[in-house]
Every structure is written in C-alpha cells, then in structure tokens.
Amino acid sequence: MSDNTLFEPDNEHNRKLKSFVAPDDWTNPEPAEMYNLVVIGAGPCGLIASAGASGLGAKVALIERHAMGGDCLNVGCVPSKGVIRAARAAAQASRSAEFGVLSSEPEIDFTKAMNRMRELRAGISHVDGVERYQKELGVDVFLGEASFSSENTIKVDGKTLHFKKALIATGARAARIPVPGLWESGAHTNETIFSITELPKRLAVIGGGPIGAELSQAFARFGSEVYVFDNSDQILNREDQDAAEIVQKALVNDGVQLRCGTEIKKVTTEGDEKIIHYDDDSGQMQELRIDSILVAVGRAPNIEGLNLEKAGITYHKRGIEVDDNLRTANKNIFAAGDVAMKFQFTHTADAAARMVIQNALFHGRKKLSDLVIPWCTYTEPEIAHVGMYQADAKDQGIETDTYVQELDDVDRAILDGETEGFVKVLTKKGSSEILGATIVAAHAGDMISELTLAITHGIGLDKIASTIHPYPTQAEAIKKVADSYSRTKLTPFISKLFKKWLAWSRG
Incomplete structure (x- = not known):
C-alpha cells in the first residue's frame, strides 16, 4: 500500500480517515516487559486477533507500518463495494423504463460517486482506529516498521518488544x-484506483479475475469504454464455467469489451495516451490506445523487512510457510491471512485470527483444513461458491449428483427482472450430503450462507427440503433444489401408489 496515494485526494473525508488509521501525531507507547501476543499487521486478521486476545486478558501489542484497517478498509472491500453500489444505482436507473418508471438517461457524476465512497469509508474507519484499539480495547499500538531481532523479540521504532507468542498478519x-x-x-492497482477523481474515458483492465470483473463492470456502468485483457479463454476461469459464462455475458451487455486469450507484450506512451501492444487469440500483434490502465492480477506477500530468518521462519514467494494449525517453523510464531493462506478473503482472515487466539494462547489444535470457506464475486449478478467443485470431487474419486434450479423458474426472480442465474448443489451420489454449491444471483453472497451452514454442520438437502422458506424470495431457489433431491427418493413403487391415491382422492 502506498503512503503517498492512500489519502488522496486531500479532502475532509480522507483527512478524517487518516486521523483514525494513521494519525501524524501518534506517539508509540513504552513496551511492556513481556507480551503474551505481539501482532504484526493491522488488517482484518491482525485487528481481530489483537482485540480478541486483549479481551481475554492477554497483554497484546499491535504493530502497523501503513494504516490501520489494512487493504480491506483502505483499498479493498470497503471502497470497492462503495464504488460498485454507485455503479449499480446507475445501471438500475438506466433500466427503469422496464418497470414502468419513465425517465431520461441518468446523468452520472463520477466525482460525487467517488466522494460518497470516501465519506462512507471515513465514517466507519474509527472502528479500526488507533485510539479505539489503544484506549478502549487495551492493545499497545505501535506505528512503524517491524523487524524480528531474535526468535522471541521484535524491534519497532527503536524499541524492543519481547513476546511469548507472535502473529504475522x-x-x-x-x-x-x-x-x-x-x-x-x-498503471493503477487497487491501491491507487480509488484515489482518482475523474472518470477515465478509455480504461484497460488487465486480469479477468474477481477484482477485474467487478471494477470493469462498475466503470463501464459509469460510462468508461472498458477493455478487459486475460490470457484465459474466459473471465473468472476458476469459477464454475456455467456461472462464469453468465457473468461474462452480463459484462458484455454492460459494454465491457473482452480481450480473452491474449498476451500483453508491452505498453508504450504517447502524450497522455497509453498504447497496449498484445497478441490476440490468433497470435496476431494488435494495438489498443487507452487513457488509463488498471492491473487486477497477481498478489505478493508482504514479508520484506521482517527479518524472518532471524526468527527461524521459512517462507517462499507465495508467503510464509505454516502448518495446518497456522504455526510457522518457529512454533511460538503464527502467520495468518493473505501473507500465509491460499484463500485471501477478509472473512477467512477473521476465521484464521480466531484460530490463532485458541492455538496460541490456549494450546488449541484448531485446523485450517477444517474451515468451510464461502466466497463471492460482487458483479451483477453475483457469483458465490462454497465447498467442492465437480472437478474437486472427481480428483478425490468421489461420485456425485448435481441439482440445479434456474432462476427463470423462481417467482421472485421473475418479478425482480433478475432471471439470469441459478442455484447448483453438488451432493455425494445417492445421498443428501452437500459437498459444494454455486449460486449466480443478484444477491448470491447473501444466499450462500444457508448452504455454508449446511456443509459446516452436516445438514443435508433433506433437512433443507423440510424447512419453510418465505415466499416470494430468490432464496426459495435453494428450497426448490432441495425439493428436487426429495423427488429422487420416490421409488417407482411409492410413486405409483402415490399416483393411485391422488386419482382415488379426486373421486
């Protein structure tokens, strides 16, 4: 995260944000003789771990070199969803005639939309703020660069912190x-794109993963001419193919121009124009002139300067090596969140932080592999997933059944005009046991939690089928999937008897 751009533009909202998460007048406290837990990094994982441990009576220190809240608050989840919501409002306004609401094309004020995001971000930033953590939660907060000086000490701002346990987050x-x-x-990344104040007329997005898909759709809805480059044949190539195809179609309908199966060779500049030189899907060299570039591919762990060797910690280019209990090679030091884990989501960092508290302070044996992790891409429609994909089950030699409910047969989706999507549930063959699920819907991220709960606690489709769901809701699609499973339990003999009973009951 760049200190130079995080709080740009210089306005009241960004000044307020800075006053909470990176105040210029902050004085680091004098270190305690010994800390039960020292946490490096004040993103979601570090914040939750330090607050939770302190709340249980542990003496805790928290070190942050940039801004409290980490990527999520400052340059990730929070600003992106603020921008996406504004773009969604523009799209809804442009569709209003479909619902009998006659109006002219919406006039989009991009600067105002971005300022709204900054105001809302600043408004919630106190929750992650330095003052709250030090004065209300009892955590010693140090702003500065952390570096291990031994297997049980860390230096920051010229001071040495002694610890029994530590967490790298x-x-x-x-x-x-x-x-x-x-x-x-x-070129921009997520660390700088939310600081812009003017809408780029022509925007190239490199990477068709979740960030690229979300922001390309948002900027297209604001009015940018958007091009997405990806070396795969389609965007969101790690998702269920049927789901990815629906979202790709939605992006194209919003005006996003896809350059899939391409390889960017170089970028040159002429005046204010950027020229992307790339091989297209036929191997021919092409050029595209644009005004701005957003790079939305690839992540690198923040391990530089930590002096990990001094603490006996092993690492690789993808991050710090940990075992299933999130311990590093130094058993008194843990690592969690994006610096050490495959699934780089705020909610996963939250869960991992709770694991670390139990394993570090109470000698617990909580395992990362036991977590059931859902995720969502916040395009419109959204894609949400939990558990296995079909390919995962095949790789593990598990035979499966698949149940699908299309949204175009769900009353609420029809009434909402949101029929592009489905609920797909994967079960163990001949069983109601849920192995995985994918949802494509306007609010798929909200809907997936029911199926996450089911997988986590061993609740099968048979139990969901016997659960009343309110009508009309789009979540009724989950009930319809469960009903599909129930119908498979009707043997030919029972089905024949049931039909005879129906005929008799009708007289």
Missing part, C-alpha cells in the same frame, strides 16, 4: 507484473 499487495513499459505508463 502483514497481508499481501498487488504484484508488479513484468510487462515492459506498464508501470512507467502510470
């Missing part, structure tokens, strides 16, 4: 992919 940052001329052209 320094997160990850946007990777600087090696494309000649790219960074010299002034």
